[in-house]
Amino acid sequence: METExxxxxxxFVSRRNTTWQILFTTLFALVFINIYRxxxxxxxxxxTWYQFLYFSALLVLAGMLVVVVSRVIxxxxxxxxxxxxxxxLLMVAGEIMFMAAMFALVEKVxxxxxxxxxxxxxxxxxxxALILLIPYIISLLFFAWRAKSLVFKNLLSQYRxxxxxxxxxxxxxxxxxxxxxxxxxxxxxxxxxxIIHYLAGERKSQLLxxxxxxxxxxxxxxxxxxxxxxxFMVNVQHVTxxxxxxxxxxxxxxxxSQTIIPxxxxxxxAVKDFFE
Numbered sequence: 266m267e268t269e270x271x272x273x274x275x276x277f278v279s280r281r282n283t284t285w286q287i288l289f290t291t292l293f294a295l296v297f298i299n300i301y302r303x304x305x306x307x308x309x310x311x312x313t314w315y316q317f318l319y320f321s322a323l324l325v326l327a328g329m330l331v332v333v334v335s336r337v338i339x340x341x342x343x344x345x346x347x348x349x350x351x352x353x354l355l356m357v358a359g360e361i362m363f364m365a366a367m368f369a370l371v372e373k374v375x376x377x378x379x380x381x382x383x384x385x386x387x388x389x390x391x392x393x394a395l396i397l398l399i400p401y402i403i404s405l406l407f408f409a410w411r412a413k414s415l416v417f418k419n420l421l422s423q424y425r426x427x428x429x430x431x432x433x434x435x436x437x438x439x440x441x442x443x444x445x446x447x448x449x450x451x452x453x454x455x456x457x458x459x460i461i462h463y464l465a466g467e468r469k470s471q472l473l474x475x476x477x478x479x480x481x482x483x484x485x486x487x488x489x490x491x492x493x494x495x496x497f498m499v500n501v502q503h504v505t506x507x508x509x510x511x512x513x514x515x516x517x518x519x520x521x522s523q524t525i526i527p528x529x530x531x532x533x534x535a536v537k538d539f540f541e
Contacts, residue, residue, distance in 0.1 A: 273353045276412045277405060278343055283336050286404045293400040294325045331364045361397055365389035433461060435475045442472055446488060450503050450518055451526055454478040454496040469520055493536050494529045507540050
């Protein structure tokens with residue numbers, strides 16, 4: 266367990282996500298240099314905006330070679346052993362230092378900057394850190410969000426398909442029926458009774474229980490049921506279409522008889538909020 270805490274999440278270092286991170290960082294760096302003009306770029310030469318864009322693109326591509334080489338090494342290391350958090354942090358720090366050194370060398374040799382290399386490297390470190398760390402953080406947050414979303418969807422899918430049972434009690438609290446959640450289509454109020462519409466194999470069947478729809482609305486609030494009408498509650502797992510007909514929302518269910526459940530005005534907003 267302690268070892269797992271020291272490892273970087275796999276989705277941070279997958280080949281696909283690494284490629285997307287490099288591309289996003291390249292685009293961010295190009296935009297950053299053309300707007301912010303770091304490294305004294307505004308004083309390089311008297312050039313047009315298009316010329317500056319061209320030369321800055323070459324500079325960014327040259328700088329990103331450092332990142333590409335670093336990530337290729339990381340992917341090779343990952344084949345032999347998992348990537349730790351310490352390794353990842355040291356890798357990013359190395360990318361920043363090497364890229365800053367390259368930018369400082371360009372200023373010193375190509376642009377004939379009179380300041381010392383150490384000073385140029387120190388100043389380049391600050392700008393390079395912004396160029397790399399901002400897109401790194403944004404991309405890593407996105408990768409984490411996407412991974413957590415997939416986990417949530419998988420859990421939701423498992424919840425929807427597992428064999429759970431609903432207990433139907435009468436007005437005295439006595440258990441009348443227990444039916445698989447996935448088999449229940451909808452509930453319909455009928456005076457002092459509730460009609461349970463459910464699937465018995467391939468056939469649609471009905472059961473009657475003496476109780477109120479309001480009782481089951483409260484009892485099933487953690488289940489996939491939605492009150493859509495004074496007389497109806499639907500199992501949202503069976504809703505295949507929400508449509509408006511003659512100024513009224515309707516829910517189409519996926520059973521063979523293509524059941525249509527009306528949505529009353531008082532519940533319309535709740536239904537729209539759920540399905541939108």
